[in-house]
Amino acid sequence: MVKFNFEELLEDSLNEGGLGWTLCFVGGEDQSKKLTELTKHLRKGFSQTGDEKQIPSGFAYWGITPTIAWAYACNDPLYVVMKEGIDSFENRWCKIKSKLEDKKYHYVSLGVGTGMKDRSILRFFLKINPHLLYFPVDMSSEMLRLGVQGVAKGLSLRVVKFYQYK
Secondary structure (H helix, E strand, O other), X not given: OOOOOHHHHHHHHHHOOOOOOOOOOOOOOXXXXXXXXXXXXXXXXXXXXXXXXXXXXXXXXXOHHHHHHHHHHHOOOOOHXXXXXXXXXXXXXXXXXXXXXXXXXXXXXXXXXXXXXXXXXXXXXXXXXOOOOEEEEOOOHHXXXXXXXXXXXXXXXXXXXXXXXX
């Protein structure tokens, strides 16, 4: 009888090149309840002033279409606020990272976005700590997938170890 170590099998599968796996931890939200809530907001009556229909911000990046719109907005040269934030990031990051050089960190990213900023941060941290743990967080699995794909370009990210907490 052959024994399988599930953790090693899963780790090997996730690290195998070209598969594009994303292991996603989902919070306690019920997707069907979210859809019901969104539908309820969309069914509100028409109003000349626009005060009847309101969609809570939690739905702003829910689904593939808003994720694609976000990606376009991040690359739109006419979206000045976004463009200035992206263009000024490297300069701001250089000021911060000069104070971090002799320390090892793990990195939790709250709002991965397109992944461009995380890629810069991880490139720096991985030189200091090749065993760094990276935990990206975003509004939806689609946003998370978009961001992690952006992060992974040019970086060699691997699943290092699965931990079991009791």
